[in-house]
Amino acid sequence: MELVYSIDFKTYSKENEFSFDEKICCSLSCRNIVAFSRARVSEANGDKVEMCYEVCVVDLDKPWQEYEVTTYPSPVKYMRWDPAGTALLVVNAAGRFSLWTMKNNLINVWEESGHVDMDKEEILVLAWLHNGSQVLFNPEARDVITYPDKFSRAKMIPSVTQFGKKPVDGWIAITSTAMVHVGLIPDKGSALVTAKASIGQTNSHIIQADVAFMPDGQILIATSDGYLTSSVHCYVAAVTLKNHVCSIRTSPSASFFLKKQSVPDGTQEEPRLTRLSFLSRENSEILLACWGTSSFSCVEAWHLIDQTIPLNRMFQNAAVTEYAYKTKRWIHKSSFTQRSALTDIARPKLPISRSFNMESTNFLSYFACTYRDGTIKIVHRQSYQVIHTAFMEQLINFKSLVPTDNVIAEPFEKRARLSVPHLVSVVQTNTGCGLVGLDESRLYLFRIFNSRDGSLQLMPPFVILLLEYTMFVGLDVWDVLLAVRQGMVEGIVEKLNTNFQKQSVAFQELLQQRLLRLKMALYSCLSSGNQRAADCRAMITLHAITTVLKSCLRPKSVTAQDKSPSEKLTNLCSVSMEKDIDQIIKNIDVEEFILDSFKKAGSVKPSCEASLQALQPFIQWITDFILHLLAAVSMYPNPTYPGSTLIKNPQVLCTLRELLIIIRIWGRFNPVCLPVFMTTVSMDALSYLFHLVTKALITIREGAALESDQTFVDECCNLPSEILLPNYKKTFGEEMNCYLAFSQPFPINYQFGEEPDFLFNPRYSSRIYPLDLCLDADQKYDCVRQIQLGVNPKEPLRECVRCHSLSLRRKVSATKSSLLKAWELRFVKSCLCGGHWKLKTSQQNTLGQK
Numbered sequence: 001m002e003l004v005y006s007i008d009f010k011t012y013s014k015e016n017e018f019s020f021d022e023k024i025c026c027s028l029s030c031r032n033i034v035a036f037s038r039a040r041v042s043e044a045n046g047d048k049v050e051m052c053y054e055v056c057v058v059d060l061d062k063p064w065q066e067y068e069v070t071t072y073p074s075p076v077k078y079m080r081w082d083p084a085g086t087a088l089l090v091v092n093a094a095g096r097f098s099l100w101t102m103k104n105n106l107i108n109v110w111e112e113s114g115h116v117d118m119d120k121e122e123i124l125v126l127a128w129l130h131n132g133s134q135v136l137f138n139p140e141a142r143d144v145i146t147y148p149d150k151f152s153r154a155k156m157i158p159s160v161t162q163f164g165k166k167p168v169d170g171w172i173a174i175t176s177t178a179m180v181h182v183g184l185i186p187d188k189g190s191a192l193v194t195a196k197a198s199i200g201q202t203n204s205h206i207i208q209a210d211v212a213f214m215p216d217g218q219i220l221i222a223t224s225d226g227y228l229t230s231s232v233h234c235y236v237a238a239v240t241l242k243n244h245v246c247s248i249r250t251s252p253s254a255s256f257f258l259k260k261q262s263v264p265d266g267t268q269e270e271p272r273l274t275r276l277s278f279l280s281r282e283n284s285e286i287l288l289a290c291w292g293t294s295s296f297s298c299v300e301a302w303h304l305i306d307q308t309i310p311l312n313r314m315f316q317n318a319a320v321t322e323y324a325y326k327t328k329r330w331i332h333k334s335s336f337t338q339r340s341a342l343t344d345i346a347r348p349k350l351p352i353s354r355s356f357n358m359e360s361t362n363f364l365s366y367f368a369c370t371y372r373d374g375t376i377k378i379v380h381r382q383s384y385q386v387i388h389t390a391f392m393e394q395l396i397n398f399k400s401l402v403p404t405d406n407v408i409a410e411p412f413e414k415r416a417r418l419s420v421p422h423l424v425s426v427v428q429t430n431t432g433c434g435l436v437g438l439d440e441s442r443l444y445l446f447r448i449f450n451s452r453d454g455s456l457q458l459m460p461p462f463v464i465l466l467l468e469y470t471m472f473v474g475l476d477v478w479d480v481l482l483a484v485r486q487g488m489v490e491g492i493v494e495k496l497n498t499n500f501q502k503q504s505v506a507f508q509e510l511l512q513q514r515l516l517r518l519k520m521a522l523y524s525c526l527s528s529g530n531q532r533a534a535d536c537r538a539m540i541t542l543h544a545i546t547t548v549l550k551s552c553l554r555p556k557s558v559t560a561q562d563k564s565p566s567e568k569l570t571n572l573c574s575v576s577m578e579k580d581i582d583q584i585i586k587n588i589d590v591e592e593f594i595l596d597s598f599k600k601a602g603s604v605k606p607s608c609e610a611s612l613q614a615l616q617p618f619i620q621w622i623t624d625f626i627l628h629l630l631a632a633v634s635m636y637p638n639p640t641y642p643g644s645t646l647i648k649n650p651q652v653l654c655t656l657r658e659l660l661i662i663i664r665i666w667g668r669f670n671p672v673c674l675p676v677f678m679t680t681v682s683m684d685a686l687s688y689l690f691h692l693v694t695k696a697l698i699t700i701r702e703g704a705a706l707e708s709d710q711t712f713v714d715e716c717c718n719l720p721s722e723i724l725l726p727n728y729k730k731t732f733g734e735e736m737n738c739y740l741a742f743s744q745p746f747p748i749n750y751q752f753g754e755e756p757d758f759l760f761n762p763r764y765s766s767r768i769y770p771l772d773l774c775l776d777a778d779q780k781y782d783c784v785r786q787i788q789l790g791v792n793p794k795e796p797l798r799e800c801v802r803c804h805s806l807s808l809r810r811k812v813s814a815t816k817s818s819l820l821k822a823w824e825l826r827f828v829k830s831c832l833c834g835g836h837w838k839l840k841t842s843q844q845n846t847l848g849q850k
Contacts, residue, residue: 002451005748029085037076067108122176130213131167132158139363157217195246212284220284256330269293334384340373429479449483524739534732565592581690612673617786623675633716653697678724738802802835
């Protein structure tokens with residue numbers, strides 16, 4: 001276990017003595033966005049002190065950039081991200097439920113889409129309802145070839161459904177008065193539907209509760225009044241929605257008494273039950289119960305099993321062959337103690353198959369317990385054995401965080417409090433490779449596997465399986481990179497490519513972009529992988545544009561035996577190595593490349609149909625990309641030049657030949673769609689580029705190096721003097737400064753609003769681009785629409801929080817063609833690299849803009 005980074009988030013003045021006993025909470029989304037609460041103190045009118053409580057979000061990749069969600073006058077008790085990671089449910093001490101969503105999918109612009117007041121009810125537990133979608137992670141299937149067989153779907157029924165068995169989004173909460181509160185969001189933009197009901201037949205006071213979701217769609221609720229002499233009561237709740245009316249039905253279930261042990265000698269406090277926590281939200285069969293005092297705690301693990309009870313002969317029926325009655329029963333499995341009070345339990349989020357035996361594969365799944373004395377215990381998920389114990393003072397090097405010259409001057413109480421750092425809120429990352437924790441004033445990120453001490457190891461086959469799981473499910477991959485060492489990257493990328501090539505063509509087409517994002521992230525972790533990461537970024541754009549252009553090809557008649565025009569073109573280009581583009585077009589049926597909508601471009605209402613002119617920015621990007629690849633040959637033998645690996649990739653060269661042929665055919669029909677070249681000599685630039693790309697493909701297929709063809713190298717070296725190269729950032733994106741923390745020595749100490757020094761390293765700057773060979777007028781570039789925006793754009797811009805790419809914050813127009821609308825909607829929620837969008841402000845140097 002190792003500290004990756006920490007950041008101080010307190011905002012009050014250090015000169016004042018403020019001690020906050022309010023609960024600090026945090027929540028982590030599926031896209032690795034951390035939401036946390038903090039107290040803010042401001043002084044006004046002399047001795048008057050005003051206090052408020054903020055809710056902020058940060059990206060794990062750029063934690064120094066914070067974005068404020070909202071502010072409350074009362075403390076924040078709970079925060080929960082929705083399963084999609086786009087909405088945040090916040091509950092404060094006044095019992096107000098507020099649903100906050102990203103306005104226009106911008107992480108720094110939030111709006112309240114609904115709220116419910118619970119009349120100052122104390123909330124004990126809060127959870128989003130299950131939508132029935134769950135993909136299991138099975139380490140035993142790491143050698144299975146196909147992804148659908150490797151990652152199976154669990155048989156889970158949604159907690160609430162509406163007409164057509166469509167799952168309904170919403171939440172469930174348990175109050176201290178033993179009330180169940182449910183809030184539902186039937187449709188986007190519709191009003192909230194709420195309902196509440198008593199858990200039992202009579203109202204009672206409870207202090208601990210938790211909920212878990214059962215496979216049949218019901219909800220299991222565990223409650224306790226805190227006394228060890230009382231049993232832990234369990235209930236089953238069923239929520240239904242009919243005609244926009246929500247109803248809750250509860251029934252009692254099996255209960256149990258704790259296996260109370262003797263407390264240590266000298267303890268005068270009466271032990272109480274301090275925590276109830278199911279092992280995971282989707283696992284209602286395992287419950288963790290913690291009891292203890294301020295100086296002692298014991299965690300007990302209980303399992304819910306089906307017990308068969310035979311019936312007495314008096315109740316047996318001759319017509320029934322089986323005389324048994326099945327009922328639920330809790331059994332005690334294990335316990336472990338600690339000479340300190342428990343502060344939080346970090347439960348696993350990774351859904352693992354219940355039939356999986358972890359001991360047979362050496363895959364470690366765990367839950368973490370944090371204590372007030374600074375101890376962090378990593379406990380095995382199945383055996384409940386403590387496999388690793390860490391201490392906060394050692395992990396964070398606490399002496400370096402507290403100035404020694406001020407420690408003596410501090411009051412004794414404050415020095416005692418500072419001498420024992422501990423986490424008050426902790427949560428596992430989506431795959432369990434990291435822990436995000438909060439103390440009173442700092443946010444920490446810990447690496448669990450493959451750290452410097454080497455106590456907790458995760459073998460490369462399981463790391464590859466986790467990466468494939470995130471790619472298959474659609475999770476953000478950032479936290480899995482915590483388990484990747486520098487020396488593992490090359491082998492992991494090679495194995496990922498090998499496994500990917502074994503998938504069906506349909507799955508390859510579906511997951512191609514996710515694989516490229518994954519490879520871009522892995523290469524960014526290398527100290528010398530910035531160039532290959534930029535190549536992957538260019539390949540993401542190439543694949544997306546290729547899909548759009550080829551989707552415009554339609555056959556004349558659709559039959560089961562005929563191939564599509566795209567398949568015919570691919571077969572032709574793979575067989576024919578003709579260097580003259582006009583000669584190869586003679587073997588193509590041009591009519592299959594021209595849509596009827598293209599022919600209507602000159603009609604009265606051309607905006608209603610897709611036109612070739614609307615595709616010109618994408619066509620221009622293709623030719624600019626080819627110019628950059630060919631210019632990479634002139635930089636030999638420098639292997640760190642962007643594009644140097646792509647020009648040697650036969651698959652890329654074949655794709656470019658196909659696209660050039662499509663562009664040539666469309667240009668004959670409508671010259672407006674043709675790319676624009678700035679040439680110094682009279683030449684057919686499109687035909688010349690096809691000639692050079694074909695020569696490169698022939699050389700690669702023959703197994704020779706491109707540098708061996710001296711004529712080809714000379715032509716590429718003369719290319720910049722004949723055709724002016726555009727800005728390289730159009731092809732390879734902005735400075736690739738995402739995922740760079742993994743190439744730095746740990747731990748890293750961040751400060752809000754201050755960029756770390758490693759971002760200013762020359763290898764991360766624009767010097768990797770040969771500015772002396774291309775046109776660079778400091779123009780802003782729209783990475784989605786592939787258009788120039790000028791030096792000072794007047795329209796609002798959005799910026800990626802990770803790669804800093806820019807795009808217009810323009811809504812998708814209804815008058816645009818369906819093709820362009822589908823393209824823009826594809827990147828509404830995230831950038832090409834997968835990062836969140838944020839609204840770019842006019843203050844360029846203000847990083848902590850809220």
